[in-house]
Structure formats: structure tokens, C-alpha cells
Amino acid sequence: xxxxxxxxxxxxxxxxxxxxxxxxxxxxxxxxxxxxxxxxxxxxxxxxxxxxxxxxxxxxxxxxxxxxxxxxxxxxxxxxxxxxxxxxxxxxxxxxxxxxxxxxxxxxxxxxxxxxxxxxxxxxxxxxxxxxxxxxxxxxxxxxxxxxxxxxxxxxxxxxx
Amino acid sequence: xxxxxxxxxxxxxxxxxxxxxxxxxxxxxxxxxxxxxxxxxxxxxxxxxxxxxxxxxxxxxxxxxxxxxxxxxxxxxxxxxxxxxxxxxxxxxxxxxxxxxxxxxxxxxxxxxxxxxxxxxxxxxxxxxxxxxxxxxx
Numbered sequence: 001x002x003x004x005x006x007x008x009x010x011x012x013x014x015x016x017x018x019x020x021x022x023x024x025x026x027x028x029x030x031x032x033x034x035x036x037x038x039x040x041x042x043x044x045x046x047x048x049x050x051x052x053x054x055x056x057x058x059x060x061x062x063x064x065x066x067x068x069x070x071x072x073x074x075x076x077x078x079x080x081x082x083x084x085x086x087x088x089x090x091x092x093x094x095x096x097x098x099x100x101x102x103x104x105x106x107x108x109x110x111x112x113x114x115x116x117x118x119x120x121x122x123x124x125x126x127x128x129x130x131x132x133x134x135x136x137x138x139x140x141x142x143x144x145x146x147x148x149x150x151x152x153x154x155x156x157x158x159x160x161x
Numbered sequence: 162x163x164x165x166x167x168x169x170x171x172x173x174x175x176x177x178x179x180x181x182x183x184x185x186x187x188x189x190x191x192x193x194x195x196x197x198x199x200x201x202x203x204x205x206x207x208x209x210x211x212x213x214x215x216x217x218x219x220x221x222x223x224x225x226x227x228x229x230x231x232x233x234x235x236x237x238x239x240x241x242x243x244x245x246x247x248x249x250x251x252x253x254x255x256x257x258x259x260x261x262x263x264x265x266x267x268x269x270x271x272x273x274x275x276x277x278x279x280x281x282x283x284x285x286x287x288x289x290x291x292x293x294x295x296x297x298x299x
Contacts, residue, residue, distance in 0.1 A: 078290035148295040151276035
């Protein structure tokens with residue numbers, strides 16, 4: 001039996017779609033009572049949600065590193081606190097309460113201080129790019145704070161070098 | 162209208178200020194002051210070029226700018242350098258809200274550079290912590 005694809009069979013994508021939509025329309029007409037009770041579509045997530053989640057995760061990572069390597073406390077605490085401030089600012093812009101931390105997810109801090117600082121420096125570089133991208137894509141109202149967050153992360157790279 | 166003319170005025174003032182600070186610094190700190198001054202000159206030139214293509218007039222440099230405090234020695238010169246970067250960062254941070262596209266990218270690069278230099282100067286001056294949570298808002 002020859003194998004025939006829908007293209008050389010004379011079917012086009014459009015005609016298939018039309019058929020599908022026609023079928024759907026019949027079904028929808030028959031079931032309109034069900035659709036009336038459907039809850040409204042939830043709004044799209046705020047574009048800053050990933051940045052907020054990443055910021056909280058980064059702050060948690062500092063907590064885990066400080067817990068594992070107390071000799072880094074003085075050096076890392078102001079940086080950790082800056083990320084907490086950023087998370088508060090981001091939650092305020094999104095218009096929702098600040099989500100709680102999940103330190104359990106970040107319990108794997110390196111055992112060596114130099115390796116831990118190097119890992120955090122790499123994380124800050126990535127976080128700086130994420131904040132810079134958000135700043136460039138943001139509304140006029142949000143851009144200044146997002147720019148400060150990006151600049152702050154560049155200064156973290158500096159103090160971790 | 163963007164805040165780019167205000168940013169240009171801030172860059173003029175930073176260039177003037179580094180002339181004063183550099184005269185009271187020696188060694189690596191003086192080298193850093195010269196590099197910072199060159200960076201501000203480059204930003205000023207980029208701004209002049211940008212504003213030349215718009216109807217907005219570019220404010221000229223004043224012969225003298227008021228210093229926030231007397232600068233008489235190395236420690237006060239380091240404090241001035243920190244001040245210059247913080248003030249310029251604040252102007253660029255506001256510019257982010259009045260620009261889009263390439264101009265916003267320029268503003269973000271400028272804010273970031275100012276913030277990093279402010280952190281280096283705080284380290285040189287022994288200010289701890291050397292970072293602030295939201296550069297440009299202080």
C-alpha cells in the first residue's frame with residue numbers, strides 16, 4: 001500500500017483547519033451550557049515573575065553558603081541583603097506579596113570558600129544579564145528600578161572578584 | 162523628553178571633579194581616577210554625538226562646578242570620587258525611565274559603570290560595605 005502524505009494527497013493545512021474548526025463549532029453549539037459556567041481565563045503571568053523567582057533563589061543560595069562557610073558571613077551578608085531588597089522591590093512592582101524562601105532547594109553550597117565565591121560570582125554575572133534584559137524590555141515606570149538591580153549585581157561581581 | 166541633557170551636565174561635572182580628585186591622589190588611585198575621567202569623557206562625547214542628531218540642545222560645560230565639600234588630601238579626594246559616581250549614577254538611573262531602545266541601553270551601561278566605579282572607590286577608601294542595594298537611588 002503506498003504511503004500518501006496529506007500534502008501530495010491534495011489536502012492543505014488550511015482545509016484541514018477549516019474542517020477542524022467547523023467540527024468544533026458544532027460541538028460548541030451543542031455544549032454551550034457548559035461553556036457558560038467556565039471561569040474567566042487567568043491573566044498572563046507578570047514578565048517579572050522569573051526575575052523575582054531567580055532573585056529569591058539567589059538570596060537563598062547566599063544563605064546556604066553563609067550557613068556552610070561562616071567565615072564568609074561579613075563578606076556575603078550585605079550582598080544577600082541586597083538580593084532580599086531586590087525581591088521586595090520586584091514583588092512590589094508585580095503587585096503581590098513577597099513569596100517565602102525555599103532554602104531546602106539550595107542546600108548544596110561548595111565546601112571550599114574560594115570555590116563558593118567563584119560560583120556566586122558566576123551566578124551574579126548571569127543574574128546581571130537577566131536584570132539588564134528585563135530593564136531594556138520594561139515599561140518606563142519599571143526601568144529605573146530594574147536598572148538599579150542590574151547595576152547592583154555588577155557591583156556584586158566586583159566585590160566577589 | 163528624555164533626561165539626556167541632564168545626564169550630559171552630570172558628565173561635565175564628573176569630568177571636572179576628577180580633575181580635582183586626581184590632583185590629590187597618587188599611585189594606583191591616581192591611575193584609577195584618570196581612567197574614570199577618560200570613561201566619563203567618552204560618555205560625554207557619545208552624548209554630544211547623540212544630542213547633535215536631535216532638536217534638543219546640548220548644555221555646554223561650565224568653567225567651574227561647586228564641590229560638595231573641600232577636597233584637600235587623599236581621603237577627601239576618594240570621598241569626592243565616590244560622590245561623583247553616585248551622583249552620576251542617580252542621573253543615569255532616572256534617564257532609564259525616559260528612554261527606550263539604544264538610548265536606554267546606553268543609560269543602563271552608564272549606570273552600571275558608575276555603580277561599579279563607586280564600589281571600587283569605596284573599597285579603596287575602606288568604606289564597608291562597598292556596595293549599596295540599589296545604585297542610583299541613594
